Amino acid sequence: MSIDTAPTVSATALDATSGAATRRDILHRLLMTLGPILAALVIAGCILLAVGVDPLAYYGFVLEKGLFSPLGIQQTLTRMAPLLFLAAGLIVAFRAGMWNLGGDGQFLLGAVTAAASAPVFVQIMPSWLALTCSFLIAMVVAMIWSLVPALLRAYQGVNEIITTLMMTFLGTSLANVLVKLVFRDPGTTVPQTRTLPVEDRLPRLFDTTITSGLLLGLAAIVIVHLVMTRTAFGLKLRIVGANPRAAIHAGLGVPGLTIAVFAISAGLAGVAGAVDIIGVQGNVRADWNPAYGLAVIPAVFLARMNGFAAIGFVFLLSVLSIGGESAARRLGVPNHFTLVLVSIVLIMLALAEYFDHRYNQSRRA
Amino acid sequence: MAAGGVIRSSLRTIPIFLYWAFMSSLSSSSVAARDIVALEGATKRFPGIVANDSVDLSIRQGEVHVLLGENGAGKSTLIGMLSGLLQPDEGRILVDGKPTPITSPRHALALGIGTVFQHMMLVPTLTVAENLLLGGPWWQRPRTEELAARVAEITSTLGITVKLHAKVSELSLGEQQQVEILRAMVRNSRLLILDESTSMLTPKGIDELGALMRRLVEQGLAIVFITHKLKEAAAFGDRISVLKLGRKVGEIPPERFRALGEQAIISEIVELMFGKQKDDPEAVERPIRTVRAEAAPLLQVADLAVAPTDNAPGLSSISFDIRPGEILGIAGIDGNGQKQLAEALAGQRAATGGSVQLEGVAIEALSVGERRRRGLRYLTDDRLGEGTVGTFPVSINFFLKQVGAAPFWRKGVEQRAEIEKRAAQLVREYDVRTPSLKTPVARLSGGNIQKVLLARELAEGAKVVIFNKPTYGLDLANTLASRQRIRDTAARGLAVLLISTDLEELLSMCDRIAVIANGALVGTVKNADDARTKVGRLMIGLAA
Numbered sequence: 065m066s067i068d069t070a071p072t073v074s075a076t077a078l079d080a081t082s083g084a085a086t087r088r089d090i091l092h093r094l095l096m097t098l099g100p101i102l103a104a105l106v107i108a109g110c111i112l113l114a115v116g117v118d119p120l121a122y123y124g125f126v127l128e129k130g131l132f133s134p135l136g137i138q139q140t141l142t143r144m145a146p147l148l149f150l151a152a153g154l155i156v157a158f159r160a161g162m163w164n165l166g167g168d169g170q171f172l173l174g175a176v177t178a179a180a181s182a183p184v185f186v187q188i189m190p191s192w193l194a195l196t197c198s199f200l201i202a203m204v205v206a207m208i209w210s211l212v213p214a215l216l217r218a219y220q221g222v223n224e225i226i227t228t229l230m231m232t233f234l235g236t237s238l239a240n241v242l243v244k245l246v247f248r249d250p251g252t253t254v255p256q257t258r259t260l261p262v263e264d265r266l267p268r269l270f271d272t273t274i275t276s277g278l279l280l281g282l283a284a285i286v287i288v289h290l291v292m293t294r295t296a297f298g299l300k301l302r303i304v305g306a307n308p309r310a311a312i313h314a315g316l317g318v319p320g321l322t323i324a325v326f327a328i329s330a331g332l333a334g335v336a337g338a339v340d341i342i343g344v345q346g347n348v349r350a351d352w353n354p355a356y357g358l359a360v361i362p363a364v365f366l367a368r369m370n371g372f373a374a375i376g377f378v379f380l381l382s383v384l385s386i387g388g389e390s391a392a393r394r395l396g397v398p399n400h401f402t403l404v405l406v407s408i409v410l411i412m413l414a415l416a417e418y419f420d421h422r423y424n425q426s427r428r429a
Numbered sequence: 430m431a432a433g434g435v436i437r438s439s440l441r442t443i444p445i446f447l448y449w450a451f452m453s454s455l456s457s458s459s460v461a462a463r464d465i466v467a468l469e470g471a472t473k474r475f476p477g478i479v480a481n482d483s484v485d486l487s488i489r490q491g492e493v494h495v496l497l498g499e500n501g502a503g504k505s506t507l508i509g510m511l512s513g514l515l516q517p518d519e520g521r522i523l524v525d526g527k528p529t530p531i532t533s534p535r536h537a538l539a540l541g542i543g544t545v546f547q548h549m550m551l552v553p554t555l556t557v558a559e560n561l562l563l564g565g566p567w568w569q570r571p572r573t574e575e576l577a578a579r580v581a582e583i584t585s586t587l588g589i590t591v592k593l594h595a596k597v598s599e600l601s602l603g604e605q606q607q608v609e610i611l612r613a614m615v616r617n618s619r620l621l622i623l624d625e626s627t628s629m630l631t632p633k634g635i636d637e638l639g640a641l642m643r644r645l646v647e648q649g650l651a652i653v654f655i656t657h658k659l660k661e662a663a664a665f666g667d668r669i670s671v672l673k674l675g676r677k678v679g680e681i682p683p684e685r686f687r688a689l690g691e692q693a694i695i696s697e698i699v700e701l702m703f704g705k706q707k708d709d710p711e712a713v714e715r716p717i718r719t720v721r722a723e724a725a726p727l728l729q730v731a732d733l734a735v736a737p738t739d740n741a742p743g744l745s746s747i748s749f750d751i752r753p754g755e756i757l758g759i760a761g762i763d764g765n766g767q768k769q770l771a772e773a774l775a776g777q778r779a780a781t782g783g784s785v786q787l788e789g790v791a792i793e794a795l796s797v798g799e800r801r802r803r804g805l806r807y808l809t810d811d812r813l814g815e816g817t818v819g820t821f822p823v824s825i826n827f828f829l830k831q832v833g834a835a836p837f838w839r840k841g842v843e844q845r846a847e848i849e850k851r852a853a854q855l856v857r858e859y860d861v862r863t864p865s866l867k868t869p870v871a872r873l874s875g876g877n878i879q880k881v882l883l884a885r886e887l888a889e890g891a892k893v894v895i896f897n898k899p900t901y902g903l904d905l906a907n908t909l910a911s912r913q914r915i916r917d918t919a920a921r922g923l924a925v926l927l928i929s930t931d932l933e934e935l936l937s938m939c940d941r942i943a944v945i946a947n948g949a950l951v952g953t954v955k956n957a958d959d960a961r962t963k964v965g966r967l968m969i970g971l972a973a
């Protein structure tokens with residue numbers, strides 16, 4: 065080349081100056097998360113006032129029952145186990161740009177198959193093997209359930225939001241039918257599956273009532289996070305999610321990856337169901353549907369699909385849901401108020417983001 | 430204002446300098462009144478970089494203001510501020526002499542500033558007509574008939590055809606670019622900004638656009654025209670400003686512009702841009718390479734066919750061979766099946782018939798990834814749409830097509846150090862201007878994104894490479910460097926298919942040039958002395 069070009073800007077010199085910027089970034093992000101949450105608490109407080117409940121008493125109660133009382137915090141941590149598995153499954157799907165909204169159906173089917181299989185297995189094989197088999201069956205059943213939306217999306221381009229929602233309606237009904245007709249425990253009058261004896265359930269941690277499922281859940285979400293951020297497989301999924309055309313151009317097998325994403329996401333939801341049954345509930349009652357799947361979606365969004373942040377938000381969600389359940393009984397606030405609160409938080413966060421963006425624009429103008 | 434460069438080079442031509450000084454003192458009283466838009470000390474910073482550094486620019490009625498500069502010099506950033514996409518960190522914008530912050534693209538349109546951006550900004554899921562009608566008042570029904578009449582008027586003067594009812598996603602990039610130009614025109618702007626709008630046009634299309642610009646400025650419009658082709662700058666401009674590393678380093682005002690000949694202007698620009706004198710820099714001799722005629726073809730395509738869609742041509746009985754070391758060019762107006770051809774060869778588009786053989790092995794049934802593993806490379810012209818993942822760092826974008834391959838991944842686990850090391854090497858080798866390897870690739874300037882793609886496809890392991898407009902968006906120095914790299918690629922014994930709308934490029938590189946029209950190859954000529962006329966005749970539908 066005979067024509068001179070200016071030297072490339074040195075990459076390292078610029079990296080050094082960006083260190084301070086990152087710290088400011090983190091502070092900013094923290095403010096942008098906590099501010100809206102506080103605002104949401106105030107707004108939810110106004111709603112509580114309107115229905116004649118003292119918000120301070122409500123929040124105090126939620127904190128007391130969900131966080132500060134020894135029994136409450138143990139319940140909260142126990143509740144986290146299935147939520148973490150669900151969150152892990154959603155992280156995989158959302159990062160790959162696939163909206164698996166069928167978590168509840170997959171969860172319940174996993175729960176029912178675990179509830180049906182575990183009491184049988186523990187009679188014929190050692191407990192650890194029995195539980196492992198139940199987990200696997202729950203996972204496989206949930207995966208199979210995701211096959212319809214997965215195949216439709218992969219080969220026909222059918223929008224998975226609709227299909228997974230449809231499948232979740234069918235799945236919850238099917239789970240119900242299974243409990244009432246197929247796996248019903250003949251020994252009781254209430255329609256429910258056979259109960260897994262307490263001593264065969266997942267062990268508790270130390271001397272507490274916290275289920276060891278919590279550790280499994282934490283492991284699952286950390287592994288998912290690492291797979292998504294550090295491995296070739298995770299990168300492939302993220303490429304599909306961020307720019308599907310680039311994925312095709314780069315020669316990735318998009319249909320295969322799509323099916324894999326649905327399988328992993330649904331499999332984790334199925335395990336979430338199993339962990340709740342094998343760890344805590346012991347059986348599935350007819351018409352039982354905790355709708356964890358829907359509640360976890362906002363938590364995953366707030367965490368921006370980051371696994372570690374998701375642990376924090378799932379913890380928050382558990383506190384709210386355990387505390388909210390107690391408060392519901394004591395103060396007469398409907399149980400679903402937790403969801404109301406979470407949605408207000410989500411809306412406030414979105415608004416904050418919007419105004420932050422507008423402010424940045426106008427400040428420069 | 431006028432920086433050292435102008436003065437310095439003016440001194441060489443003192444009579445002209447005096448003439449210029451005389452003329453500008455004469456007209457200085459009316460200068461302020463004629464500025465439609467002016468930038469005063471405009472500065473724009475991005476993390477790790479000053480994209481525009483206190484730039485003054487005056488854009489006047491009746492003038493085509495050409496903006497030149499290397500890749501990453503800050504041209505598109507400047508345009509971003511004029512069109513309301515970006516806000517200056519310092520300095521101000523004057524509209525009709527009054528300081529006016531341009532707060533949004535909508536605001537810019539209301540002020541009469543219409544922009545054709547470097548990267549397409551159309552809504553892919555809407556039709557062309559719907560895109561043209563976007564932004565009208567929401568309470569009114571879109572005026573479709575009026576639009577059709579207006580479009581017919583403009584397209585006939587421009588000599589282009591636009592399929593109003595085609596979905597944008599079905600169009601080739603070149604066709605999309607035409608729609609963008611049209612969109613800026615139907616809005617009756619006072620100031621029209623064209624950011625590299627000729628990059629996908631044929632020589633004839635470029636001339637027509639130049640003539641149209643001339644007519645428009647004669648009607649009293651102002652035009653800002655960005656290009657990397659110095660001949661276009663000299664042919665269409667009235668005033669030239671040159672940016673370098675964010676600073677304005679020189680300006681050639683209209684008086685001087687008219688006084689200089691084309692060659693003088695080009696060499697002055699080259700000096701301003703690159704600081705070194707070189708006579709016609711594009712006139713490089715095509716080195717005579719020997720293609721071993723007896724060697725078996727590396728790529729053999731026979732009767733390749735692709736089904737047409739409503740608005741895009743298919744391919745019919747495409748046949749050609751490329752031997753090792755040979756460069757076969759595909760000339761033609763964009764949208765005549767070039768994209769379909771490249772995609773069918775790469776495996777991204779299903780062929781309805783025919784065969785494709787790589788080293789004598791049929792590959793037409795293989796997947797995209799498998800064809801790549803066998804040594805077929807495809808450099809797409811759609812660098813943001815499918816070539817890169819905009820939000821991913823520059824470093825990862827180098828390896829999008831190698832995800833999972835050693836040494837960058839071991840047992841499926843990312844080896845950050847290896848990736849960074851190789852990426853840093855490529856950045857240096859291909860002169861990619863980026864604040865850091867972690868910068869999201871979409872933040873780079875257009876030409877620098879193109880360098881990332883080039884670096885990726887030219888990396889080792891290739892046997893056959895399809896280049897679709899490889900130098901689109903590159904500045905002069907990088908265009909020349911990339912052409913040399915492609916020639917070197919061929920010299921290593923690879924087969925190269927070079928798709929381009931730029932006839933000069935094809936003539937300077939190819940051994941043979943085929944012309945594509947309506948999805949069929951209408952003729953192939955050897956690149957000998959009379960190739961230019963022969964290709965030209967084929968392109969307008971005559972026999973060579």
Ligand SMILES: Nc1ncnc2c1ncn2[C@@H]1O[C@H](COP(=O)(O)OP(=O)(O)OP(=O)(O)O)[C@@H](O)[C@H]1O
Nearest residue numbers: 475480500501502503504505506872873874875876
């Ligand atoms: N949104 C952005 N965020 C961060 N940096 C940016 C952004 N846009 C541009 N830059 C940086 O600003 C510089 C100037 O970019 P710009 O796009 O204006 O160059 P350009 O002159 O148009 O180059 P080209 O000829 O390659 O299109 C580049 O270094 C680029 O990396």
Ligand SMILES: [Mg+2]
Nearest residue numbers: 505547874875
């Ligand atoms: Mg640009």
